[in-house]
Amino acid sequence: MAIRKRRSPDTAEDETRNDRQFVAAIARAMDLLRAFTAEHSVLGNQELAERTGLPKATVSRLTHTLMQLGCLSYLPRFAKYQLAIGLVPLGQLALANMTIRHVAAPLMRHLGEETQASVSLGGRDGLCMLYIEHVSPRTAVALQLDIGSRVPLGLTAMGRAYYAVASDMERSELDARLAASDPARWPTIRDGLREAVEMHAALGFTTSIGEWNRTVHAAGAAFALPNGSGVVAMNCGAPAFLVNGDRILQEIGPRLAAVVRRIETLAGLAR
Template sequence: MSTVGKAVSLLELFTLHEPEIGLSDLARRAGLDKATARRLLMALAAHRLIEQEPRSRRYRLGAGLSRLARIRDAHFPFVRLAAPVVRELSQETGETVHLSEFSAGALLTVHVELSAKANRVNVDVGQVLPLHGTASGIAFLAASRLEVASAYLEKPLQAFTAHTMTERDTLAKAIAFAAASGYSRSSQGYEEGVHSIGAAILGADGQPVGTLSIASPVSRVDDQLAASQGEAATRAARLISARLTGEA
């Protein structure tokens, strides 16, 4: 692996649950020598991508990342172009709609429009969704190249609720349904009581770049409503895809 790749893989060891890590730990997990890890960390720290807590001497992600992310967010049209469509879809359906962007093997929630109803699903921006177990994820897999989806299904699949689809066959059927209909459906696969309809958003190269999802309390949805939500989600996702590729 390139030196740069090693340095970035150090950054990727930090998670929401473990935002500060010591040198030895970092080196061990990245499979690097301590001296190497430290040199890479120093190089990253010089550009503020890494910071070191002076007291504990542990390392954490740096402010430079926030700065770079802001530059990207300000220009990459995904959220900017998609947000109005997401808002309209939320108003049209009366439900919470959230937008996710694919990154590093999972979907990152980047925008949310909450339902106006008192009994609604709440989703946080920044939440990371697995590709199985959420409607968004299944829609994404269905739109991905076969090899990508297959590779994902090889790995063991974590169950988040009693309803999570963890068996390959079940999941394959859900993916086939999504590929055929344009939208995916998942009931309580990730969180109890939440019903979701997902649809993939495609980039200029035809590959999926993210998804949108309509999330409702499960008590409010029957098959007929799910179908109409599915059509609305598919339409909205296609509109965003078209705008992304400059076709509308």
């Protein structure tokens, strides 16, 4: 007998299951769309069922509906789906409405040129950080990430910076969800997050020296948006063989913290 995979704790429906105004069908459709990533851009119904924990019959109805709406396109050769062009205007409009990107972009480019490292701006998406702006150095070697990329919140410099600036209530929610999503690694993740809170308060930045990916070293810093819509975080990092931990701590981290404070000033958040 087949055993259906339990749904991930990182779903909108799980977060709001007691909200009577919440429309579960929309949440399931969003979970399905989020299952597509840069690394897994073509998925079939069985793969989508495994990734979302939804019954295959439900997935089949959702993919059919989303295809009719222009959100998915079907590839007959593979009997699988990919995200369709109908989603592009929504994504472009969402990015255009984020004025913080326009404030941050010139400073990000300057920081990237100074450090010869990748610089990204992102916000929280579930238990991940979603890149909304990205600058790569003009070198042959750079981190293979771009706008729309997701990185784990609990282990990355960007995610740790976000956590450090988040409210106590949001941190408690994140603790519960991160612990449920990866019980075995949670003690290590928890210790890193607690350290990040103290480090961000003292130095204005956090680090991830190979904790997420042993080949990547990065610093992160975060701040609250002026309109009260949440927290954004920025990272600056490079392959470990180009940037060692000492340089992250002594040079890149302080420079990143200064850039983030400058963005706060420009956004009307000077302290």
